[in-house]
Amino acid sequence: MFRPLSLFIGIRYIAAKRRNRLVSFISLTSMLGLALGVCVMIVVLSVMNGFDYEMRTRVLGMVPQAVLESTQPVANWEQLIAQFKQHPGVTAVAPLTQIQGLLTHQGQIQTVQLSGIEPALEARVSIIGEFFREGALDSLIPGEFKLLLGDRAAKALGVGIGDKITFVAPEATITPAGIFPRLKRFTVAGIFHSGAGEIDGHLALAHQQDIARLLRFSPGQVQSLRLAFADIFAAPNISWQLARGLSGDWFVTDWMRSHGGLYQAISVEKRMIALLLLLIVAVAAFNIVSTLVMVVADKKADIAILRTMGASSPQIMRIFIIQGSLIGVIGTLVGVLLGCLGAENLSLAVAWLERLLGIQFLDAGVYFIDYLPSRLQMADVLLISSAALILSFFATWYPAFRAARTQPAEALRHE
Structure with missing residues (x-):
């Protein structure tokens, strides 16, 4: 049999079965929500990095x-x-x-x-x-x-x-x-x-x-x-x-004196936007809690059978920790991939959209540059992905703890 048992069962619980397609759909939405949060955070921080870089190199290189x-x-x-x-x-x-x-x-x-x-x-x-x-x-x-x-x-x-x-x-x-x-x-x-x-x-x-x-x-x-x-x-x-x-x-x-206020505004906005987007990622990560709670409720009979067959409470906990962590890992990886692709091609995409629609999103008469810059930094990617993974991991503990406390006799009473 596939070993370790907790990893095997945790992976199987992610896949769709005839009896739990709703649970699998909720797992998919949790992945997508986390991926979207990570993607948006990478793209937005790359744009703020772009403004910061252009301010320091282009504008301050001429004034x-x-x-x-x-x-x-x-x-x-x-x-x-x-x-x-x-x-x-x-x-x-x-x-x-x-x-x-x-x-x-x-x-x-x-x-x-x-x-x-x-x-x-x-x-x-x-x-x-x-x-x-x-x-x-x-x-x-x-x-x-x-x-x-x-x-x-x-x-x-x-x-x-x-x-x-x-x-x-x-x-x-x-x-x-x-x-x-x-x-x-x-x-x-x-x-x-x-x-x-x-x-x-x-x-x-x-x-x-x-x-x-x-x-x-x-x-x-x-x-x-x-x-x-x-x-x-x-x-x-x-x-x-x-x-x-x-x-x-x-x-x-x-x-x-001449441009310090603008530079400080960009730095403050970057920190505040990063904090707000991190909250969005946290909300997406903690959707895993509701997903696993539903899985635990759906799998009470399976948990009871595993317990009667000798599975320990730590093994039951590991099953759901692995399931939730896999949702977080997959969602984070997808979000990082989409975010990096979006950040690297954002300036070109916006320029193409401006030519297509015949409008200009950034007016040089209002903003200090007339194009949307994007500068991807791997330090930001690592920080965002680490935060998402850590939040996803901690989101699994409460449902896993509830699953480990399931009493076999109580769970099988109405089966």
Whole structure:
């Protein structure tokens, strides 16, 4: 005979028989419920991991991790770059001059932050060079007043490569004829698409020497210095350390101030969603309790016969623990398989559905990216599957204990 006996009987009780198809159906629904809970938890956590990853790599790879700005234009910025790079936590430094204003073209207006950069150094502190659809950072040549623009801003203004566009600075020039805004004509030399709405719609890049002339700085002067760090979470402390070592009045702005709230919101949402989904998995796992209670009630006569044939209480308990554990193992494995497949293909599936329906689920004007990211992490899969298996195992103890207390004479009285 098949050994061990408890495993043999536990497996047979899962299979459908003529007398207990309802019990087998309930066992199947318990498996499916557990599988669905595990699958949903893996997919949702993968989406939250995707948002977290895109926030840290894409968005924080393009916005300044920290900016040191002086109250006066900085002339010795090359010396400061060499000084800052000696700090072990600083990976790159680049000059930055920023001015907010309006871009206009044929009656269309778009608010932008115009950043003056040094193309060769900008590539070391930003990954924006990876997202150009047309043009490149090298397209910016001093004195030619060329402009690199996000695709959302270009679409709003109706411009393309080679078009002339006017920048309206938030300052006025007083002349004998009156007060006139400060205007400057630029030529669109490149268009980029990062997927981040606020960047694609409100960021424009020009050469730092051109912006210095627009702001009437002396030749060679910049407004601030942009820093990149090996550990982005160390950016606030390191930037303040560097600022305290400089003479004059300096201000520090880091990503924790500009985008820290969004990053913290993603982290908190991930933890809360994980907790709520774990409760769903727990409910699905404890459906095994009701399944096994019905099995015990249906199998009272079988239990009594086994007891009269010499089966001990621990053997009876093991039968139902094995049955419930098998339901949990099968449900968890199915859920893990479906969850991993869903997480790996979710971005492609959503993109295909958007093209099919002609709609966009994530609007870049509302969210910080315009696509649904998914990043599967094996640590999450192991944690979710372990939690499901543990909950399934503990869910078997109460029905198994009731089965072990079955009295043969009482159970066979009405048979």
